[in-house]
Amino acid sequence: MAKDFPYPIWNIEMETMDLETRKTLQLYRLKELVSYVYDRVPFYKKKFDETGIKPAEIKSLSDIAGLPFTTKGDLRDNYPYGMFAVPLDDIVRIHASSGTTGKPTVVGYTQEDIDTWSEVMARSMMSGGTTRKSIVQNAYGYGLFTGGLGAHYGAELLGASVIPISGGNTARQILVLQDFGSDVITCTPSYSLYLAEEIEKAGIDPKSLKLRYGIFGAEPWTESMRMEIEKRLPIKAINIYGLSEIIGPGVANECQEQKGMHIYDDHFYPEIINPETGEHVQDGELGELVITTLTKKGIPLIRYRTRDLTRILPGDCPCGRTHPRLDRIMGRSDDMLIIRGVNVFPSQIEEVLVQIEEVAPHYQLIVDRDHNLDVLTVMVEVNDKLFSDEIKGLEAAEKKVAHAIHQMIGISVVVKLVEPRTVARSEGKAKRVIDNRKLN
């Protein structure tokens, strides 16, 4: 007899599989994966040979702990296609992460990978309230960024009607919300709040819209942001997680219980490690999420260090899904900031500043949220010579710095020049970043 579940589930067999059966499936897939990468990706062959790992020696799931990690640096070193496991003939899609240094992280998908991605996105969309009847306003950006096309394919597979409006153009978003009757919106959480504000400003009662669900991700957010979004739009706000290296959005997604994101561990095998030691943490403890792509063909990754900090929540979920649940992402184990969806490392800004002679590389990055949009202010010291110069010289230097940073990371920033020796210097690690967005 089929069991009843409180909410619709896209793939009952996979999403509610009993744990022992899933473990058997995971082990089978892990073994296949390890031989697959050993035979096809020189990077892994070399790593395995160096550490004396033989694919045939993987006998249990716990043997995964003996495999080497993969990092973003490894992907960069093998830029652009060096980590691909298939010839480009078999790649049907290429995306790149919003990572910014002019050398983004490049990922390739075979047709099978696109199908997997659509499958996990369909699971995510349905667990977030989408049905065949839904009209999905997809306001994630279409392009190299995985958000737009990921949500698009998932919603189509599910059978909903997708409006591929992409990001931005808020006036048009509002018109479409009003006239097309969208009941689901997909975008970043900060954009949803910006949209709420613009809807209010336009004198439209949000309750008059058909909108019921929002599937929000690609950047960190908090429970208090959720409460605000749910009050202002008013909708149910669902958290979706993913990263390009693993597949894009749809690695994990909340169900309507809204108590953690189910990670689709028939495809993405999670581990939580202590980022300092690389060892597994105790069950339920906070640590860095590491993912092995059990089924990916284009660019399969073993033990990929996401740098995202989270924990696996204990206990069963009342929705009936047996995929483990990840807590909200609490932060990063590196110093990466996400500014308007773009990944920014302080070191990139520093790299720009050292090349500009008018300023000293003493700086502080201040991040604020103004009307729900991120604003990055770069406070940097000028050198003594410029300091004694006229205002004109200072203004020109400000523009020069802003332009150079824009060239490097692709976003506009506010530059504030300050007197020499005024940026706080601390013992040991300098406080480079002040994040006023209160995301933790």
Ligand code: ADP
């Ligand atoms: P994109 O190009 O899709 O922005 P990236 O792969 O560059 O994707 O960025 C992925 C990163 O975005 C994740 O590692 C994580 O830090 C962040 N992220 C994605 N979804 C969420 C979420 N729901 N909550 C917090 N952080 C998220």
Ligand code: ZN
């Ligand atoms: Zn659930």
